[in-house]
Amino acid sequence: TQLLKQSPQFLSIQEGENLTVYCNSSSVFSSLQWYRQEPGEGPVLLVTVVTGGEVKKLKRLTFQFGDARKDSSLHITAAQPGDTGLYLCAGARAGNNRKLIWGLGTSLAVNP
């Protein structure tokens, strides 16, 4: 059973388009992180959201944590080829000794 479900699994779009990827769970998380992984490299943290309803922006990327802290979304405006990569969400649960629970990822390809 996958505690964190990411959708879509794959996404291929043209440069300049907008997109949203989702990270959903039936469990509550104390915080949720988004990482991006490029081919041949390890994941790199983009953002951590902690408060229900929180919205964080990182240039063209907007991250939202659901009010109930069970889900999150990542919206990219005017996608560029440099946004290509695997986007992973990871959640921390209280009492889980700070171990992260990982989603399977959304593989994004932005075509020029």
Added chain:
Amino acid sequence: DADVTQTPRNRITKTGKRIMLECSQTKGHDRMYWYRQDPGLGLRLIYYSFDVKDINKGEISDGYSVSRQAQAKFSLSLESAIPNQTALYFCATSEPKTGGDADEQFFGPGTRLTVL
């Protein structure tokens, strides 16, 4: 220079061989982790260590062992490699944060292991 390094970057071996993957970090973090990444299965935690004397099994530790030689070094061993251990292996480090925030994990570049 990279903060988290892994050696080797690629390895091909045969079933039954003993393999060691090494991880070194210059970030000064106490916490270190070993993950494997497989298509369709995502990142899965093998072992983690919160300091030199504290080592814990993750969700898929069978067939693996680890050694924390120093704060900066954390090695993963496959005592007798089997084909379904073919995967991309990542080492990561973190430093605990106060409050509800999860630690930010810093990953190495990965080791691609193929067991024939």
